[in-house]
Amino acid sequence: MTKVIKSFDEYKEVYQRSVEDPEGFWAEQAETFTWQKKWDKVVEWDFHNLDVKWFVNGKMNITENCLDRHLADRGDQTAILWEANDPKAPNKTYTYRQLYEAVNRTANALKANGIQKGDRVCFYMPMVPELAIAVLACARIGAVHSVVFAGFSASALADRIKDSECKMVICSDFNDRGAKHIPVKAVVDEAIALGCDSVKTVLVHQSTGDPLAFNSAIDKWWHEEVDHQSAECPAEQMDAEDMLFILYTSGSTGKPKGVVHTCGGYMVYTAYSFKNVFQYDDGDIYWCTADIGWITGHSYIVYGPLLAGATTVMFEGVPTYPDAARFWQTIEKLKVTHFYTAPTAIRALMAMGDQYTEGHDFSSLKVLGSVGEPINEEAWHWYQDKIGGGKLPIADTWWQTETGGILITPLAGVTPTIPSYATFPMPGVQPCLVDTNGVELEGDNVEGMLCIKYPWPSIIRTTYGDHERCKQTYFSTFPGKYFTGDGARRDHDGMYRIIGRVDDVINVSGHRIGTAEVENAINQHPQVVESAVVGYPHDIKGQGIYAYVIATGVISDEQQFIKEVLAVVTKVIGPIAKPDKIQVVTGLPKTRSGKIMRRILRKVAAGETDSLGDTSTLLNPEIVEEIKTGAK
Numbered sequence: 001m002t003k004v005i006k007s008f009d010e011y012k013e014v015y016q017r018s019v020e021d022p023e024g025f026w027a028e029q030a031e032t033f034t035w036q037k038k039w040d041k042v043v044e045w046d047f048h049n050l051d052v053k054w055f056v057n058g059k060m061n062i063t064e065n066c067l068d069r070h071l072a073d074r075g076d077q078t079a080i081l082w083e084a085n086d087p088k089a090p091n092k093t094y095t096y097r098q099l100y101e102a103v104n105r106t107a108n109a110l111k112a113n114g115i116q117k118g119d120r121v122c123f124y125m126p127m128v129p130e131l132a133i134a135v136l137a138c139a140r141i142g143a144v145h146s147v148v149f150a151g152f153s154a155s156a157l158a159d160r161i162k163d164s165e166c167k168m169v170i171c172s173d174f175n176d177r178g179a180k181h182i183p184v185k186a187v188v189d190e191a192i193a194l195g196c197d198s199v200k201t202v203l204v205h206q207s208t209g210d211p212l213a214f215n216s217a218i219d220k221w222w223h224e225e226v227d228h229q230s231a232e233c234p235a236e237q238m239d240a241e242d243m244l245f246i247l248y249t250s251g252s253t254g255k256p257k258g259v260v261h262t263c264g265g266y267m268v269y270t271a272y273s274f275k276n277v278f279q280y281d282d283g284d285i286y287w288c289t290a291d292i293g294w295i296t297g298h299s300y301i302v303y304g305p306l307l308a309g310a311t312t313v314m315f316e317g318v319p320t321y322p323d324a325a326r327f328w329q330t331i332e333k334l335k336v337t338h339f340y341t342a343p344t345a346i347r348a349l350m351a352m353g354d355q356y357t358e359g360h361d362f363s364s365l366k367v368l369g370s371v372g373e374p375i376n377e378e379a380w381h382w383y384q385d386k387i388g389g390g391k392l393p394i395a396d397t398w399w400q401t402e403t404g405g406i407l408i409t410p411l412a413g414v415t416p417t418i419p420s421y422a423t424f425p426m427p428g429v430q431p432c433l434v435d436t437n438g439v440e441l442e443g444d445n446v447e448g449m450l451c452i453k454y455p456w457p458s459i460i461r462t463t464y465g466d467h468e469r470c471k472q473t474y475f476s477t478f479p480g481k482y483f484t485g486d487g488a489r490r491d492h493d494g495m496y497r498i499i500g501r502v503d504d505v506i507n508v509s510g511h512r513i514g515t516a517e518v519e520n521a522i523n524q525h526p527q528v529v530e531s532a533v534v535g536y537p538h539d540i541k542g543q544g545i546y547a548y549v550i551a552t553g554v555i556s557d558e559q560q561f562i563k564e565v566l567a568v569v570t571k572v573i574g575p576i577a578k579p580d581k582i583q584v585v586t587g588l589p590k591t592r593s594g595k596i597m598r599r600i601l602r603k604v605a606a607g608e609t610d611s612l613g614d615t616s617t618l619l620n621p622e623i624v625e626e627i628k629t630g631a632k
């Protein structure tokens with residue numbers, strides 16, 4: 001088992017060692033796992049040509065480490081503890097043995113439906129246990145899972161299915177989420193109709209059992225395919241560098257990219273970080289409220305906790321159903337010890353008033369976590385005071401889809417914390433700050449762009465089908481370094497504070513939205529000539545989406561037009577990308593070379609119209625007044 005750091009002095013020692021001897025350090029971590037064949041070399045890397053390999057020629061299967069390895073000692077321990085949307089519905093549990101059997105049955109069903117090692121399987125599924133089971137079933141047989149958050153539109157789903165030519169889609173029939181009854185399979189049908197020719201099978205799990213349109217040519221019922229299968233399925237032998245999964249994420253340009261993670265390094269890093277960040281002990285009940293459609297769910301609901309033999313809670317519902325006490329009731333009911341959520345949820349629940357937190361028993365809690373966006377001081381204090389009894393450690397964990405696991409974070413209860421600081425790097429992680437010329441900023445009390453200068457085991461390997469794009473996006477801005485896209489400060493103690501994105505990515509309620517993607521969607525409205533999308537500070541969401549839109553001719557009914565624009569965005573991407581504010585304008589501020597001056601648009605959106613700076617060099621300075629006057 002992983003050796004867990006227990007004091008800040010020990011952290012400093014281990015960190016020092018991990019930098020001086022990264023190979024020795026990571027070999028030691030990797031040795032705690034089951035390998036079918038040991039690696040020949042710990043790491044080979046080249047950030048210039050982008051070629052990173054961890055545990056070279058090692059052979060393994062991540063599910064043997066999540067499941068088989070635990071059977072002897074914890075076969076009867078709960079692995080997954082499922083809380084349904086309906087608070088009155090009984091909890092469903094899977095022990096490690098039951099999970100092992102369910103995964104193997106599902107793996108056999110995938111094989112029986114022609115899925116082989118290397119094939120891509122797309123998921124469009126709400127938070128039901130079968131999602132985790134089928135994800136692991138893919139890993140069992142070496143198929144590559146690509147989970148798409150089930151809030152994306154049919155068109156966004158189709159883009160993702162096509163990009164990685166998925167052979168199968170796994171979905172639910174419907175989903176009860178909050179007070180809504182959501183048709184899930186119908187969205188898959190719509191996506192398939194958009195020309196997803198690679199899909200041979202749609203495997204439908206009956207979650208609610210409501211009637212639906214069934215196309216017997218490609219649709220198959222989960223219960224008919226899975227239930228009769230054998231509970232034994234040998235784990236495919238995987239190379240450490242074989243692909244484990246693809247997860248699409250937004251960048252500053254173009255379509256979402258399929259971030260690729262591989263088997264060996266991802267396994268070692270998610271397990272190591274889970275154990276150390278959360279300080280999980282046997283018997284603890286760990287709850288991460290993310291959705292498995294995002295990286296947080298992959299690494300810290302499914303893989304990290306199961307690798308560590310933990311009990312991981314999966315929650316189907318939303319924080320405000322039936323009311324804003326749902327999280328707090330559930331902590332009390334399930335005796336949750338570790339609670340990991342996003343600042344946006346904390347701010348939203350904080351705004352509902354303290355009557356929802358009062359009277360709940362939080363005595364089971366030991367550790368709180370935060371992820372996805374900067375946590376402001378007010379939310380940090382409220383979280384610690386109201387939920388953490390004024391004393392529990394908060395791990396403000398900074399990381400990204402591309403990093404696979406948490407990179408900068410306190411180790412709960414071990415690292416000293418300051419509100420809104422992600423504090424120190426994990427062992428094995430070597431961050432640095434650079435200025436716009438790429439010059440590394442030495443010393444403390446500096447602010448710059450956050451890069452990482454040495455690989456860690458779960459670093460992005462490529463973007464699916466387009467290696468060059470991966471190289472360009474992350475490794476070319478500052479040659480020889482991985483560029484995160486975030487700005488950060490390092491204070492007088494060497495602690496990091498993440499400031500936020502320095503590129504055109506907006507972080508809305510902890511979800512990454514590319515401005516270019518939203519613009520592309522808006523521009524599909526027939527009456528839109530051009531649009532520019534920026535983020536602005538939003539009390540609950542962290543950032544809101546502000547869209548400036550130029551329309552053809554005169555818009556007689558602006559409210560109607562705005563409604564239609566919102567509908568187009570919902571159709572093309574999904575409701576999460578809907579602008580909070582839309583301002584119809586006659587022009588956009590442009591430089592003489594025709595580039596939109598986003599700086600000005602961001603200032604106006606933020607209400608900072610007094611500090612626009614010099615606008616006289618613009619091609620069309622007069623437009624600024626109009627935009628200021630019409631600002632929402």
Ligand code: WTA
Binds near residue numbers: 371398402498512
């Ligand atoms: C932001 C989510 C401040 C950051 C795991 C990053 C954070 C982006 C934090 C990645 C944090 C994530 N403090 N900012 N603790 N955690 N971010 O890929 O801008 O969905 O680049 O991964 O979220 O978002 P992603």
